[in-house]
Amino acid sequence: MPPKIHTGVDLTLIAGVLILFIITGVNPKSTIEPCSNNDSCNALLGYTLYTDLKVSELAALFQIDPINLLAANSIDISYPDVESHILPSQLFLKIPITCSCVDGIRKSVATHYKTRPSDTLSNIADAVYGGLVSADQIKEANSIADPSVLDVGQNLVVPLPCTCFNGTDNFLPAIYMSYVVKPVDTLAGIAARYKTTTTDLMGVNALGNAAIEDGDILAIPLSACSSNFPRYASDYALSVPNGGYAITADHCVECSCTSGSRLYCQPASLSVSCSSMQCKTSNLMLGNVTVQQSSAGCNVTSCGYGGFVNGTIITTLSSSLQPRCPGPQQVPPLTAPPTVVSPDMLFAPSPSPSQLSGVPVGGLPGSVVPSTSSSIAFPPSANGPIGSASNACGMVNPLSSFSLTVVLVLFLKVMLPFL
Known part of the structure; x- marks a missing residue:
């Protein structure tokens, strides 16, 4: 028996x-977005410095323009010798990258890393790149047979996570930031910090519930202002997240997202040898707006930015009659390059104009605010990202x-x- x-x-x-x-x-340990075309988009990486680094060193780590790095975080690019400024360890920054479609998956593969003595794949993944990539992903991307043997000076491709989701979130312009979850994080806390909702984050990241773990990589939608530049412009589809800047037109133009959710562009502080930024048939320069009150309403004339085409800055003059003259609008305040890390700089993004007293938009004498007319407006709405993400990256989450x-x-x- x-x-x-x-x-x-x-x-x-x-x-x-x-x-x-x-x-x-x-x-999910990583959110990936399947793709079937060659289109690219602006994206961000949420990155915490693992050690003190010069601005130029950090930019080289991700192979991006140092000026674009500073602008994305609303750091004053006119600061003396700003590219040599040393950024403090544990500082949280938004890293602007281009998100491309590679082998059917959205990712940034423009980043390369040259190995140093004592480097291991785990150290490169977890420390240098802050958990934005795994050792297995680097191993596979570089066809490394024995990860315990790395040659000093070896040039490694580092695949970094990014998402596009048509540049929208709930039918509104958005830029997505890849964010590595920290031990103190909760989904509700992340949602509150980045002005979104837990439901939205769960939908974007295909989460079955609100539970997240240390090391998870989430795609976080940040409200943005989008351009309507022509397709032949070199900065076509330029989009700027709220609270930051984008430098374009060979460092001649800087664009930001105003509190009215409109893209506002003006001459950059570093602009030296640039093509003309004056609107034709007018004395207005790029970014200038004039208003004139009349019995019929307020006549608003603005000089807007229309893109960078064949080395030429395109300006557009627009006039409109509005019921009332627009009030003062604000752009994100610029800050000096940080030298120490305060508690609110560990996780928080750059403040939006509505969070701080922003910088009023200036211009010629008598000029006031950027136009709210259609010279620079949103593109047609596209489908939202809900349900577009897969559950996880198989190399990182085997279940x-x-x-x-x-x-x-x-x-x-x-x-x-x-x-």
Whole structure:
């Protein structure tokens, strides 16, 4: 006679373990966006400095323009010798990158890293790049057979996460930032910090619940202002997140997102040898706006930016009659390059104009604010990103939906004889 099997406690324990296993397995370690075209978009990486770095060193780490790096974080680019300024360890910054479609997945592959003595793939992934990539991803991207053997000076491709989602979130312009979850983070806290909702973050990242873990990579939508430059412009589809700047036209023009959710562009502080920025048939320069009150309303004339075409800055003059003269609008305040890290600089993004007393938009004498006319406006709405993300990156999160199905089937096969 076979021994009696005590199933009650054992099966209850097994069921509990499996349920816990399944629940904790739905959290993504990385959000990837499938793609089928060659279009690219502006994207951001949320990055915490692992050591003190010069602005130029940090820019080289991600192979981006140092000026674009500073502008994205509303740091004054006219600061003396700003590219040699040393940024403090543990400073949180937004890194502007271009997100491209590579082998059917949205990612940035323009970043390369030259190995140093004592480097390991884990150190490069976790420390140098702050968990934005895994050791396995670097190993696969570079076809490394033995990860314990790295040559000093070896040039490694570092695949970094990014998403585009049509440049929209809930049908409004947005730029997505890849963010590495920290031990103190909660989904509700992240949502509040970046002016979004828990529901939106769950939808964007295909989360089954609001539970997140240290090291997870989330795509966070940041409200943005989009351009309507012609497709033949070199800065076509330029988009700027709220609270930051973008430098374009060979460092001649800087654009920001005003509190009225409109793209506002003006001459950059570094502009020296630039093409004309004066609107034709007018004495207005780029970014200038004049208003004139009349009995019929307010006549508003503005000189806007229309893109950078064949080395020429395109300006557009627009006039409109508005019921009332527009009030003062503000652009994000510029700050000096940080030398120390305060608690509010560890995780928070650059403030939006509505969060701080921004800098009023200036211009020629008698000029006041950027126009709210259609010279610079939003592009047509596109489909939102909800449901566009896959559940996880297989190299980082090995528990896929297929493996969950197998676990459930095996569990049922074990349970059915005892039901």
